[in-house]
Amino acid sequence: MKNLSRILWTLGFIMIFGTIMYLIFFRDTTSVDFFDNSIFRIGIYGGIGLLVISSIMSFVGTGNMMRIKNGEAALGIIRSLAQTGTYINQQPQVEMQVDVIKKTGESFQSSLKAIIPLTQLSALQIGAPIPVVTNEQQKVALPKAGEPTLTQEEMQELFEEFAVKTGMMDSEALKISKEGITSYATVIGMRPENSMSDAKVNVWLDLEVALKDNTTQPVSIKKTVLQEALDQVQPGKVIEVIYLEHDPEKLVIKTKNVAGAVFGSALGDK
Template structure:
């Protein structure tokens, strides 16, 4: 829809200017009129209208996308990648007092390759504080043109989660076995009794070893240890005494998976 409206606006602009130039170049003055009337007169109306309509159409279609919460038709079915914010700035454009922001990303594609790109989007003032370097967001990208991406607005959390899982597996941060436990295991709560940091790092994530006391659904408890790689910003969430959400399989209580938010 956006492409059709913009194409129609551009076509109208070209035809309007073309008609104006044709009229001026082919105008034949008579003994009562001068050659200037070939350029000044009612024929100016169409180019003036075009200069007003074309920018309005481009602006309206951009605003429409911002408030419909959907990706543009070009990116709607594009690949899903993992974008890490490296920087952002306001562009100076605003819609209903909500600023447009240019976000610089380091994107990891579905094939594991990384590239730098950017996205522009309208961000409510109340959410600007959430845009910080290091924050991870799912993005849509075109494999043949990676200079621009769009933050994924499809609401398909499954696609975003799959992209994140594959990224973590490639980096050695998790395994398919642990992901299976997170998907099929029982949800429970656990208290951190001990915290050890062996010192190993993978992809900027620090390895930690936790001693846990897990409470089963029936109220009984068991003790276990869990190894996990965490970004430095999330280490504070697993300090001794913290209550964590975990998953485990009843037949293997020694293998516990900790659930933490991506942008902890």
């Protein structure tokens, strides 16, 4: 469909351009006005028609997403993603394989397609959570305006449960998230153990953690950080953490969900 659209657009352009050149350089100067010339009518109007048809075809079957009727809100976790080669308004269409987790805890694998702004494409990474809508047939799409979505708290809870079940997060980290004290820490140093271009990067972080009693405590901790979130843990950054009151060295880091922001932007005008 995409290739046919491009061919029709090219033919339409050639017809219009060729007709104009012919009438300027080769037409009989004694003939009637341009608009009464049969070559003009066929070439120009035919070319315009092909351009219109090609524009319509470029959108057929390449929408940002399908609509799920009577869908329910769920959480999606990106397993893989790749560009399809389709562009709408110069923005790429991306196909994602996702793990879908429903409110009931039921999970399954599916796929979806979405148009993502080119400047934000690099923010999408494997393992990132995104909001989705699904139905009994396990069809999945991104939520459009007016469709149900999970609250941030619901997404966090489903993500944590799934992460522990699949080994993405250990049970201790989940316990800290639920029982710990939310605070802030300043990143003093960051030392990666593997390539910073990998989807997940193991890093040692030297932190200055602000405690409940208004004192600070230095903490060195090893964490696995999604590549998309590396800029959030650079030296000098202030990050949100959750620590155990009786043992501040046991903490979890709350990085911003960049993927969620990207999809929020992609869906903002829908």
